Amino acid sequence: MPPRAALAVLFALASLGAQAAPKPASGDVPSPALLQRIAALALKQVAFGSVSLLPVRFEGSRIAGPIEDGGQMIYCVSGRMYGRTFGKPERPKVTLRYAADRLTVLDDDEVCTGHRTRPFPELDALGNKP
Numbered sequence: 001m002p003p004r005a006a007l008a009v010l011f012a013l014a015s016l017g018a019q020a021a022p023k024p025a026s027g028d029v030p031s032p033a034l035l036q037r038i039a040a041l042a043l044k045q046v047a048f049g050s051v052s053l054l055p056v057r058f059e060g061s062r063i064a065g066p067i068e069d070g071g072q073m074i075y076c077v078s079g080r081m082y083g084r085t086f087g088k089p090e091r092p093k094v095t096l097r098y099a100a101d102r103l104t105v106l107d108d109d110e111v112c113t114g115h116r117t118r119p120f121p122e123l124d125a126l127g128n129k130p
Contacts, residue, residue: 062079
């Protein structure tokens with residue numbers, strides 16, 4: 001193979017590798033302990049049934065984050081909650097900020113729009129405990 005052809009093949013392979021989606025770093029996934037803390041704080045919110053007299057159950061909970069927004073790390077939690085209404089599930093959402101090993105609730109749902117979510121079984125398991 002002539003050197004020019006070999007160089008062209010090398011550049012083609014390099015450009016294909018550059019187009020591949022970057023894999024998330026291991027730091028992008030919160031630790032199991034942090035996920036438990038996020039689930040516990042979400043369940044303390046009124047939207048997630050913290051003051052419900054009726055028992056509720058959760059299915060299909062999702063989490064997005066960490067999302068960096070202005071130097072803050074944001075987590076967005078959503079789910080489907082059954083039990084307080086007949087038939088249709090409620091869809092509670094909460095936005096949490098994580099800074100200095102503290103979680104605080106934010107009143108900003110706009111920061112959560114457009115971000116990819118993943119299953120959040122920790123919330124389902126903790127919320128469905130008898």
